[in-house]
Amino acid sequence: MTPLHNHINGNSIIIYLDRSIYSSNVILKCLYWYGDKFHTDFRSLDSTYYCVTLSVLAAETEQTDLEAYQLKFERDIIDYSLRDTVTKETANIRDLLIAKAFSNGEYDEEPAGEVSDPVGFDVHAINPYQN
Amino acid sequence: MIVSTLSRPNRKFKDTDYFSVKTETYFLMPFRFHRLNSQREVVVNEVGDHLVYPTGTVARIIGREIDKQLDSELYADLIAGMFISESPIPALIDVLATRYRTKKSFLDDFTNLHIFVITLRCEHTCHYCQVSRVTTDKDAFDMSKKHIDRGIDLMMESPNPFVTMEFQGGEALLAFDNIKYAVERTKRLAVSYNKKVTYVICTNLAVITMEILEYCKENGILLSTSLDGPGFIHNQNRRRPGNNSYELTVAGIEMANNVIEKDSISALMTATNLSLAHPIEIVEEYRARGFDSIFLRPISPYGFALSNERKNKYAMDDFLSFYKTALQHIIAYNLKGEFFREQYATIILKKILTPFPVGYVDLNSPAGAITNVILFNYDGNVYATDESRMLAESGDYTFRLGHLDSSSYEEIFYGERAMEIAEVMTNESLPGCSECAFQSYCGSDPVHNHATQGDIWGYRPTSTFCRKNMEIIRYLIELMDGSEEITKVFESWIR
Ligand code: SF4
Numbered sequence: 001m002t003p004l005h006n007h008i009n010g011n012s013i014i015i016y017l018d019r020s021i022y023s024s025n026v027i028l029k030c031l032y033w034y035g036d037k038f039h040t041d042f043r044s045l046d047s048t049y050y051c052v053t054l055s056v057l058a059a060e061t062e063q064t065d066l067e068a069y070q071l072k073f074e075r076d077i078i079d080y081s082l083r084d085t086v087t088k089e090t091a092n093i094r095d096l097l098i099a100k101a102f103s104n105g106e107y108d109e110e111p112a113g114e115v116s117d118p119v120g121f122d123v124h125a126i127n128p129y130q131n
Numbered sequence: 132m133i134v135s136t137l138s139r140p141n142r143k144f145k146d147t148d149y150f151s152v153k154t155e156t157y158f159l160m161p162f163r164f165h166r167l168n169s170q171r172e173v174v175v176n177e178v179g180d181h182l183v184y185p186t187g188t189v190a191r192i193i194g195r196e197i198d199k200q201l202d203s204e205l206y207a208d209l210i211a212g213m214f215i216s217e218s219p220i221p222a223l224i225d226v227l228a229t230r231y232r233t234k235k236s237f238l239d240d241f242t243n244l245h246i247f248v249i250t251l252r253c254e255h256t257c258h259y260c261q262v263s264r265v266t267t268d269k270d271a272f273d274m275s276k277k278h279i280d281r282g283i284d285l286m287m288e289s290p291n292p293f294v295t296m297e298f299q300g301g302e303a304l305l306a307f308d309n310i311k312y313a314v315e316r317t318k319r320l321a322v323s324y325n326k327k328v329t330y331v332i333c334t335n336l337a338v339i340t341m342e343i344l345e346y347c348k349e350n351g352i353l354l355s356t357s358l359d360g361p362g363f364i365h366n367q368n369r370r371r372p373g374n375n376s377y378e379l380t381v382a383g384i385e386m387a388n389n390v391i392e393k394d395s396i397s398a399l400m401t402a403t404n405l406s407l408a409h410p411i412e413i414v415e416e417y418r419a420r421g422f423d424s425i426f427l428r429p430i431s432p433y434g435f436a437l438s439n440e441r442k443n444k445y446a447m448d449d450f451l452s453f454y455k456t457a458l459q460h461i462i463a464y465n466l467k468g469e470f471f472r473e474q475y476a477t478i479i480l481k482k483i484l485t486p487f488p489v490g491y492v493d494l495n496s497p498a499g500a501i502t503n504v505i506l507f508n509y510d511g512n513v514y515a516t517d518e519s520r521m522l523a524e525s526g527d528y529t530f531r532l533g534h535l536d537s538s539s540y541e542e543i544f545y546g547e548r549a550m551e552i553a554e555v556m557t558n559e560s561l562p563g564c565s566e567c568a569f570q571s572y573c574g575s576d577p578v579h580n581h582a583t584q585g586d587i588w589g590y591r592p593t594s595t596f597c598r599k600n601m602e603i604i605r606y607l608i609e610l611m612d613g614s615e616e617i618t619k620v621f622e623s624w625i626r
Binding site for chain 2: 032033034036085086090093094100101102
């Protein structure tokens with residue numbers, strides 16, 4: 001199959017996105033920011049590609065503007081993909097951070113490291129309740 | 132027997148190798164990023180620390196391409212700022228959590244600002260004013276003593292030991308007797324409730340007298356006035372019989388400066404279409420009046436203001452160019468050694484450059500409505516914000532939380548309506564904002580969303596709130612990135 005190329009057709013920008021690279025979540029987050037200037041259409045083309053069509057709302061938009069928007073979309077989709085990576089990889093640590101921030105000690109851990117042990121005895125071995 | 136300290140598993144000092152991971156890579160910590168311009172991008176962590184790098188750096192960070200040796204400085208900065216970590220849970224996560232809590236500590240004490248619309252009467256007919264009435268009917272448009280008492284009682288119930296009692300109008304000074312009554316009663320109650328109260332009167336100064344100023348001085352009352360710029364702008368915006376609003380305001384400022392402390396009077400400007408062509412003249416007017424700051428504000432889009440579209444509805448982009456021109460002019464004075472600051476930039480810079488929260492109600496997440504501000508209207512209705520009552524004047528009661536005659540503190544502040552609004556008060560969970568790099572510098576404003584877009588969730592791509600904040604925040608960071616001198620000026624503003 002010949003590779004599909006993003007292109008401009010009349011008043012629309014047509015973008016093809018490889019489903020193995022971009023999730024629908026990422027595409028939707030990116031498309032959200034185009035709704036002020038374009039009708040946005042997003043559908044599955046086949047098992048390999050998604051197709052996004054951005055059709056301008058203002059009829060007087062110039063061809064050069066459309067080219068600029070195509071370029072912007074191509075950049076933005078990568079940015080949103082990167083954001084998605086950070087969001088997914090850091091979801092747990094973010095939850096932990098916020099839980100700790102608003103807790104009253106429930107999520108506190110043993111002091112990390114051994115900074116409170118200047119003379120070098122093992123604080124973990126000391127049990128204050130030992131007879 | 133000599134025991135080698137190296138063999139003691141719990142010795143305090145470890146070899147340097149101990150502190151570096153043996154694995155090839157690092158772990159990402161929560162952060163967001165934004166392209167500042169074609170060459171630079173900014174990364175911001177969960178507590179609002181930011182770093183600016185050449186475009187492409189973020190992709191390298193996320194792609195695990197930052198090499199500890201080859202990119203040692205960048206690597207160290209990212210580790211120090213907790214943008215990345217060498218362990219899945221960084222050792223200093225509790226420090227980060229404490230900083231997060233500090234950033235949100237404006238929530239700890241709950242509502243501070245209690246606005247009393249002491250009268251709706253006014254002698255001005257400003258074309259953008261949403262609410263005022265030119266009338267002498269005190270019964271219909273002044274707050275009754277019963278409602279003043281109940282408002283004060285609710286204010287005393289606030290968990291916050293510091294409260295601000297702000298008198299608004301109409302022209303608040305037309306009901307000065309009621310202000311006096313309210314202040315005297317509050318003074319008595321504040322002692323038994325152990326509250327520190329700040330009093331503010333918002334006034335156009337047209338009817339100010341020596342007697343009023345003396346009372347303000349005696350009671351440490353602050354005056355907040357409006358000055359839109361030189362006479363030809365101010366008088367056009369703020370109509371009154373005789374077309375002399377500017378002259379009265381300026382005379383009032385001078386009179387006030389002679390009686391009360393210089394810091395006790397401040398002025399706000401509202402930019403209209405006419406103002407947008409005169410950024411320099413407006414800044415100069417403030418300098419000429421002896422102020423060392425100015426708050427550059429676009430007109431609010433609420434209530435009656437919408438009905439005068441031709442005059443009021445200018446594109447936010449026009450405001451932004453006005454804002455930037457004025458800001459550059461102000462910065463130039465600072466670079467020459469004169470201290471003069473722009474207050475909106477100062478609020479944002481405090482959020483960018485300090486670990487502390489800023490209690491500015493329009494730029495908080497959770498939003499300042501209810502958590503930080505409440506409004507008691509002249510007729511006893513209670514609203515979430517000042518803007519909410521302006522909506523109500525045009526028949527939209529979406530943000531009415533209760534009534535002074537019938538609602539309890541719990542019903543107003545924690546009632547069903549308050550809970551519905553609370554759902555959309557955090558920008559961390561709003562579409563568009565949730566992955567925005569400027570989230571911790573920005574806020575959420577459900578009232579603005581509702582007023583301008585008919586939906587409390589809002590739609591960021593067409594939101595003027597978003598457009599304004601995203602561009603001002605981007606611009607401030609870009610200015611700091613481009614000039615150490617400007618960074619120093621900005622630092623002097625937040626001290
Ligand atoms: S309103 Fe706009 S600038 Fe502010 S956090 Fe949301 S997306 Fe970012």
